[in-house]
Amino acid sequence: MSETLDDIISRYINTRRDSLIPLLQEIQNELGYLSEDAINRIGQMTGLPTVKIYGVATFYDQFRFEPQGKFHIKVCHGTACHVNSSMMIIRELERILKIKNGQTTRDGMYSLEVVNCMGACAVGPVININGEYIHDVEPQKIKALLDNCLSNASAYETHNL
Ligand code: FES
Known part of the structure; x- marks a missing residue:
């Protein structure tokens, strides 16, 4: 896992469900999309269940789960x-x-x-x-x-x- 990703997540370490959105936005800006690894890492570091993180992310059109094309x-x-x-x-x-x-x-x-x-x-x-x-x-x-x-x-x- 990249240090950058951990750095981003660590700023939201006490995050709750409703403050997940800025965290997900920051990660998507960094990676171009929300990878499975990134979602799992958020879960590990914040203690939030990954199913909840996916639940929030999939609710909003702004999040992508695949890398961008060329x-x-x-x-x-x-x-x-x-x-x-x-x-x-x-x-x-x-x-x-x-x-x-x-x-x-x-x-x-x-x-x-x-x-x-x-x-x-x-x-x-x-x-x-x-x-x-x-x-x-x-x-x-x-x-x-x-x-x-x-x-x-x-x-x-x-x-x-
Ligand atoms: S609505 Fe398409 S550019 Fe404004």
């Missing part, structure tokens, strides 16, 4: 993007990638996260891939966007051989 796709489902059919974008991503919100494709290439307003309401629906914003997204352009990710990835890998 391309992490955030889709805005805030009010303005919802009005501009962001649900169709989400469905198309789910259909092509065969994953749901919070999941990662089996090959580790893509992960999907549905989020609230990303602050670009006037140009929605908006998605963000590895920090790059793409606006006015249309469902029929999703496949090309994903293909573009893959060709960028292979160009990067070839460049770094």
Whole structure:
């Protein structure tokens, strides 16, 4: 177990169920997701049953239980993007990638996260891939966007051989 993880948990050593959320958020920020090892370590160090920790974590959409993919796709489902059919974008991503919100494709290439307003309401629906914003997204352009990710990835890998 990394010292960093233990350091984080030790700041919450007397944690109770309702103060678990900031601890889980900090761990997810550090690791990118909540691993089984991390949940078990929280249980060991705080004395809370792991089933309770999972119970809290799974209650909230914000927590992930799988590592992020090479391309992490955030889709805005805030009010303005919802009005501009962001649900169709989400469905198309789910259909092509065969994953749901919070999941990662089996090959580790893509992960999907549905989020609230990303602050670009006037140009929605908006998605963000590895920090790059793409606006006015249309469902029929999703496949090309994903293909573009893959060709960028292979160009990067070839460049770094
Ligand atoms: S609602 Fe999507 S950017 Fe604001």
